[in-house]
Every structure is written in structure tokens, then in C-alpha cells.
Amino acid sequence: MTTLDLATWAALIGTWILVVGTLLFAYWQLRQTQRLHSASTLLDLRERFYGPRMRQARRDLSAWLLRTAPRGEEPDNWEVGLFFEMLGSLTHTRALDRRLVWSSFGTWVSAYYVLTTQPENLIEKWRREGHDPLIFREFEWLAKQVIELDARASRTAPTPQVLEADARVVLEGESHSLSEDGPPPAQ
Numbered sequence: 001m002t003t004l005d006l007a008t009w010a011a012l013i014g015t016w017i018l019v020v021g022t023l024l025f026a027y028w029q030l031r032q033t034q035r036l037h038s039a040s041t042l043l044d045l046r047e048r049f050y051g052p053r054m055r056q057a058r059r060d061l062s063a064w065l066l067r068t069a070p071r072g073e074e075p076d077n078w079e080v081g082l083f084f085e086m087l088g089s090l091t092h093t094r095a096l097d098r099r100l101v102w103s104s105f106g107t108w109v110s111a112y113y114v115l116t117t118q119p120e121n122l123i124e125k126w127r128r129e130g131h132d133p134l135i136f137r138e139f140e141w142l143a144k145q146v147i148e149l150d151a152r153a154s155r156t157a158p159t160p161q162v163l164e165a166d167a168r169v170v171l172e173g174e175s176h177s178l179s180e181d182g183p184p185p186a187q
Helices: 003-049 052-065 081-090 098-117 122-131 137-154 160-177
Strands: none
Touching: 003 081, 003 098, 052 081, 052 098, 052 160, 081 098, 081 137, 098 122, 098 137, 098 160
């Protein structure tokens, strides 16, 4: 091997190191941009969640879900469920970070889901009645993710009774304290 060959090899290896380093840096930048976008989107979603229209929908739905059998006529406004369906879809496709969603909306996702499925599983009922197995599929997926993250964080798997009791506390707060133009409840 001559000196020229060593210089050629050194330039080739150096070029590949530079290319790989550049690709790794670009990947890191892309991940940071995705995280920032996820956080920004969640802040926008929180604004919507605390908007007057959604606060009214949350108050109405939580009051209806808290009623014991018979609950009476279903509410016309399912904006809360549709909001959680969209949130689940964005999280499932990884447009939103799962842990950030859990931190931002986990309490409400699990509370509404638990009382939508207990004592009667309304989601399954609506799927049967509508002949559509996809009704609130992403909301259900998100709720299971949230409950799993809760269990990991607390290092205990909650029983259905504990989940229902916790959900009732959250939704009682929703049904009593939410007003159309009042401040958001303290977390």
C-alpha cells in the first residue's frame, strides 16, 4: 500500500463518518421537532377541552353517566366521546406522544371510559345496535393505554371497583363544577 492509498482510504472513511453523523443529527432534529409539535398540539387540544362548548358537553355527559339505571334518554351531544376518539387516533398513529397524552388527559379519558363501560358496557351496546365494531375503537384503545400507564406509575393494577370509584369522583366534579364560562377546575 502506498501513501496515496492510505490517504484515499482515510478520506473515504472520514466521508462515511461525516455522512452517518449528519444522518444521526438529522434524525435527532426530526425527533425533537416531533416532540415539540406533539406538545404544541396537546396545548391546543387542552384549550378546546376547556372551551365553553366542550365544558357544557362534559357537564351534560358526566351527569348522564352518573345516573343509575335507568339513565334515561341518551344525550344528543357526544362531542366528549368524539374528542377522545380523535385523541386516541392521534395517539395510536403516534402523531401525539402517549405519555404526554396520559399526563394531559389521562384522568378524564379513564373516568369517562370506565363509566361508559360500567355498570353497562355502552360501547359494546352501541356497536351491536349500529352493526359497527369500530364505534369508539380508538377511545377504547386510548383508555386501556391510560389505565396501563396508571398501573405502571402506581405499581399496582387497579380493580374495577377502584376504577369505578375514581371515575365517579372525577365525573361528579365535572357534572357539578363545570359552567359555560367559569374557570377550569383545579387538577
